[in-house]
Amino acid sequence: MAIASTLSSSTSKLFSFASLSFRLRTLTTTARSARSNCSVASKKRKEKQEPRQRVVVKEKRRTRSDREFQSETIKRYGGTGNHIPVMLGEVLDVFPASKQLRYFVDCTVGAAGHYSAIIEGHPEMEVYIGLDVDPVALEKARARINSVLHDPNPSSPKAYTFLENFRYVKSLLCDVDEKLVETGIDGILMDLGMSSMQVNDPQRGFSVLANGPLDMRMDPQASLKAEDILNSWPDNEVGRILRDYGEESNWFSLQNRIVRARSQGGLHTTGDLVDLIKSATPLSREGRQGWIKTATRVFQALRIAVNDELKTLEDSLYASFDCLAPGGRLAVISFHSLEDRIVKQTFLDIINIKDRDVDVDMIEEAAGKQDLRKIMSGIDENEAWIKQTVQGLRGIILTKRPITPSETEESLNSRARSAKLRVIQKL
Numbered sequence: 291m292a293i294a295s296t297l298s299s300s301t302s303k304l305f306s307f308a309s310l311s312f313r314l315r316t317l318t319t320t321a322r323s324a325r326s327n328c329s330v331a332s333k334k335r336k337e338k339q340e341p342r343q344r345v346v347v348k349e350k351r352r353t354r355s356d357r358e359f360q361s362e363t364i365k366r367y368g369g370t371g372n373h374i375p376v377m378l379g380e381v382l383d384v385f386p387a388s389k390q391l392r393y394f395v396d397c398t399v400g401a402a403g404h405y406s407a408i409i410e411g412h413p414e415m416e417v418y419i420g421l422d423v424d425p426v427a428l429e430k431a432r433a434r435i436n437s438v439l440h441d442p443n444p445s446s447p448k449a450y451t452f453l454e455n456f457r458y459v460k461s462l463l464c465d466v467d468e469k470l471v472e473t474g475i476d477g478i479l480m481d482l483g484m485s486s487m488q489v490n491d492p493q494r495g496f497s498v499l500a501n502g503p504l505d506m507r508m509d510p511q512a513s514l515k516a517e518d519i520l521n522s523w524p525d526n527e528v529g530r531i532l533r534d535y536g537e538e539s540n541w542f543s544l545q546n547r548i549v550r551a552r553s554q555g556g557l558h559t560t561g562d563l564v565d566l567i568k569s570a571t572p573l574s575r576e577g578r579q580g581w582i583k584t585a586t587r588v589f590q591a592l593r594i595a596v597n598d599e600l601k602t603l604e605d606s607l608y609a610s611f612d613c614l615a616p617g618g619r620l621a622v623i624s625f626h627s628l629e630d631r632i633v634k635q636t637f638l639d640i641i642n643i644k645d646r647d648v649d650v651d652m653i654e655e656a657a658g659k660q661d662l663r664k665i666m667s668g669i670d671e672n673e674a675w676i677k678q679t680v681q682g683l684r685g686i687i688l689t690k691r692p693i694t695p696s697e698t699e700e701s702l703n704s705r706a707r708s709a710k711l712r713v714i715q716k717l
């Protein structure tokens with residue numbers, strides 16, 4: 291019995307050892323085959339990505355600014371702290387000293403980096419108007435503008451700054467002086483999105499990496515915060531925002547987790563939201579730091595919704611174009627594809643609108659005789675940055691393809707990497 295039991299125990303040990311070693315072998319084989327499957331999958335993924343990357347690289351090569359990056363100019367107008375105006379040289383090319391600017395509007399004055407450079411470049415300027423919804427930015431801008439206009443005399447330009455959303459640009463110009471809209475503005479600039487000052491202040495809630503309240507308002511007087519959307523908006527609206535404004539493929543799972551979090555007290559800080567995103571992002575997704583990419587998309591989506599950025603942009607592009615004088619230019623720097631798409635499509639829509647005030651026969655006759663581009667818009671031959679244009683009845687798009695920052699600027703300022711500059715000129 292004892293022998294039998296010993297035998298049976300050693301047999302069972304042998305058996306279990308054999309089964310363990312078999313299992314180990316199976317596991318090793320499975321791991322090996324999983325690894326080889328993984329490498330096949332990653333090879334396939336790379337092969338799939340390569341053409342896309344090639345297209346991106348080719349597109350970048352086509353649109354990259356060939357202007358030399360002037361670090362001295364950036365230092366001079368770099369403004370406060372670590373705020374660096376994006377594509378400053380390219381913006382100065384759009385509003386060159388050779389082109390008269392009597393009236394100029396900066397819709398997003400921020401730390402007044404672009405604004406002060408343009409003021410200094412145009413001593414003929416009569417009226418400058420700067421808008422921003424952020425009182426902190428505006429205060430900094432005012433101090434900076436005063437230092438640029440250090441010699442106020444009767445012939446100095448009138449510089450106005452307003453705590454105002456650029457969606458009201460037209461009515462605001464009428465309030466300042468009706469003549470401004472009648473005569474028209476010579477140059478308008480929109481440098482969209484957040485300033486470094488806003489991103490770097492955790493209390494504003496824009497930063498993925500620093501904990502703060504779930505705020506995300508550009509205008510601190512506005513009533514809607516990111517926290518309100520996350521904790522009280524209908525489930526499908528939360529999902530729509532993540533999908534449409536963040537282009538986030540994992541939107542449905544995130545929507546469900548956000549709604550579930552409500553029963554445990556809701557989300558109140560950017561840290562709460564980041565934790566939720568981390569727990570919802572599989573490790574395999576976009577590498578170890580995949581959650582950061584997801585969080586960036588989710589934060590972008592919420593910021594767009596809180597500030598109603600896309601509708602505001604579209605309406606403001608039409609309104610700003612209306613305010614331009616003949617020959618006046620509207621330049622827009624955008625920072626993500628949703629914004630850029632709106633700028634591109636709205637510009638195309640603007641120039642294709644039939645305008646009763648434009649003498650179509652005259653345009654067609656002129657086009658037959660000479661280069662319409664030069665006749666109608668007085669574009670200077672020396673404006674080498676203008677490569678391909680799109681001509682319409684009311685205006686000319688001076689950037690058929692957007693201009694993107696030079697390689698040097700991209701390497702020095704990571705925020706510039708996604709910037710795209712588009713310009714339209716009124717006929």
Ligand SMILES: C[S@@+](CC[C@H](N)C(=O)[O-])C[C@H]1O[C@@H](n2cnc3c(N)ncnc32)[C@H](O)[C@@H]1O
Nearest residue numbers: 375398400401402403404422423424455456481
């Ligand atoms: C990228 S920063 C502009 C930086 C500025 N060009 C400079 O060189 O210092 C964008 C600014 O636009 C402001 N802003 C965003 N949306 C706005 C809107 N709808 N109306 C007015 N200002 C807005 C933000 O508050 C922020 O200060």
